[in-house]
Amino acid sequence: DAGITQSPRHKVTETGTPVTLRCHQTENHRYMYWYRQDPGHGLRLIHYSYGVKDTDKGEVSDGYSVSRSKTEDFLLTLESATSSQTSVYFCAISESTSTDTQYFGPGTRLTVL
Amino acid sequence: RKEVEQDPGPFNVPEGATVAFNCTYSNSASQSFFWYRQDCRKEPKLLMSVYSSGNEDGRFTAQLNRASQYISLLIRDSKLSDSATYLCVVNGRGGSYIPTFGRGTSLIVHP
Numbered sequence A: 001d002a003g004i005t006q007s008p009r010h011k012v013t014e015t016g017t018p019v020t021l022r023c024h025q026t027e028n029h030r031y032m033y034w035y036r037q038d039p040g041h042g043l044r045l046i047h048y049s050y051g052v053k054d055t056d057k058g059e060v061s062d063g064y065s066v067s068r069s070k071t072e073d074f075l076l077t078l079e080s081a082t083s084s085q086t087s088v089y090f091c092a093i094s095e096s097t098s099t100d101t102q103y104f105g106p107g108t109r110l111t112v113l
Numbered sequence B: 001r002k003e004v005e006q007d008p009g010p011f012n013v014p015e016g017a018t019v020a021f022n023c024t025y026s027n028s029a030s031q032s033f034f035w036y037r038q039d040c041r042k043e044p045k046l047l048m049s050v051y052s053s054g055n056e057d058g059r060f061t062a063q064l065n066r067a068s069q070y071i072s073l074l075i076r077d078s079k080l081s082d083s084a085t086y087l088c089v090v091n092g093r094g095g096s097y098i099p100t101f102g103r104g105t106s107l108i109v110h111p
Helices: none
Strands: A004-007 A010-013 A019-025 A031-038 A042-051 A054-057 A064-070 A073-078 A087-094 A108-112 B004-006 B011-014 B019-025 B033-038 B045-050 B055-057 B060-065 B070-075 B084-093 B096-101 B105-110
Touching: A004 A087, A010 A019, A019 A031, A019 A087, A019 A108, A031 A064, A031 A073, A042 A064, A042 A073, A042 B096, A054 A064, A073 A087, B004 B084, B011 B019, B019 B084, B019 B105, B033 B060, B033 B070, B045 B055, B045 B060, B045 B070, B070 B084
Parallel strands: A010 A108, B011 B105
Antiparallel strands: A004 A019, A019 A073, A031 A042, A031 A087, A042 A054, A064 A073, A087 A108, B004 B019, B019 B070, B033 B045, B033 B084, B055 B060, B060 B070, B084 B096, B084 B105
């Protein structure tokens, strides 16, 4: 299995609080991605990164920001969590080209009350 | 039309059956295609890549039809352990790898 960890694995928070999720990889892969998965919607891309300090928006980026200061870490921040952001969040990595497969972390289950 | 579409199922089949899933995509410039498997409450894992010439891995066969813009997955001799959700993935936009996932097809294999 690819070396990808996510922390925390579970989190319950209240509306309006900031939340940061961390994705850490030991594979030295160039690309990193954040997805959310919800019933009826499947996996939707939030943000992705193609290198240190290089990030771009996905299809559902509103309310989320990301940072990548090191190759191995990709952080997802919810500045002010809302109940609509209750979801399972997956981080993924891919090596270096557009044909590379993605490897996923174990996911973070976030509940916003 | 959604970029990547799959029949959500569920497909209920007995052990030993052959089952096939299709996935249609809208972007004719798409370059790479994959099938992933996702077990309940787990992360997606790569099942197989899909090549223009088609590819086979044991009981699993994947094919690409560029003219009709769909990919398929065939599972022969289904096992109980094949029960899962199968996701198709297409890189969504030419020149930039932004993968797009289908919503998945649920497969239930029963004794």
